[in-house]
Amino acid sequence: MLPELQKYPFDPTAVASTNAISGEIVTLDTVSKQIIVPTHTPFYAQGFTLTPKGGNPLVPGDDYKLVYLYQEATMDTGHEVVTGVALLNENLTVNELILSYQTVGERYASEAAAIHEVLSTLSVSDMTVYWDDIKNKKTAYPPEDHKHSGYDLVGLSELVESIGNVKDAVDVSNEAFVTQILKQLAKKTSDVGRTKLITQDEAAFYPGDYTGALRLLIDRSIDQNAINVVEFEIISAKGVARYSLSYKEIENDVTLIHLHGSELSGERIKYYFEYLNPLRNALYIELDDNEQNWDDVHLCVTRMTTSCLNGETYRTGWLWGKNPDLTDKELRLAETETKNLLQEIEEVNTEWRNYVDRPESF
8 A cells, every 4th residue: 555645736847846856765676577656656757867876877768768658648738748667777786776857746646556556567577569569450540739848849040040041042142043043944945856045145136326237156066067047036116027047067168058037027138158167157147228227126046946966066156246347248138938929019010000001002
């Protein structure tokens, strides 16, 4: 029969001085099956110590472990509450151990006698129960609240710092990160279908207040054997004229040169295309009226399609310039989709004028 126990108030904080117990002595001769049940169980795992009399505190996990979680008290307080201590070290040379712990108190303390009785009847000292050994388990269990005191959370400052680092990595103000992403996107778009989409920053040009011819330098392929199509636009108050330059590279030359345009709206141009050096070809253009000013005109290469496997050679291969040397260069009108239509219209107009101007006796 257990003696009547001292009453302790309920301590939900696990640190109240009224519930601190120290100097409780347990003799190993009275311990059943290596299980120690403190007098005022259940108790908080936090702050528990077990010390041999006249020695140093034992090491949890090596010399002992706290067992039998009291789930109701744990959920009620937000702190881990246990009811017993399992001795792991069977080579202890002392007979008396000193316990220091924090009892939960109040109504939980009234269950201490029942806990003592139940634990004393256990026939095994191995506290390990394997999940596979449990019979008649349910296939699923309803979730339970997993409560923790906010004061138990640690490492939040490091977490906030790490989240901040992630934010910095994707922030548009992170120039290095954005540059790397743009490079990856540029590489992906440049290799799809051997068609390179050009950004305006690469190949846009505003001639400004200028009259005369312009020159566009285009990088050659490494093997000098590619068939290329370069598309560009001339944007002005007249509209948008779209042109497509096609050619075949051969060693130290270019062949099969054609410049097709559509200028139902926009500027008409004359052109000349040539091999310039082993690294570049050159396209020369001027407005159909070579006395016309380029002011308020915007030129932009929009796309390049190549048969060359190494499209990388065209990544930075665009350079517009003014005042090119046109010596021995004869510029001609671009072939257009409307050329034949204009000729037919002119023929009809000619026939109509001839009809209107015919003699009366005709």
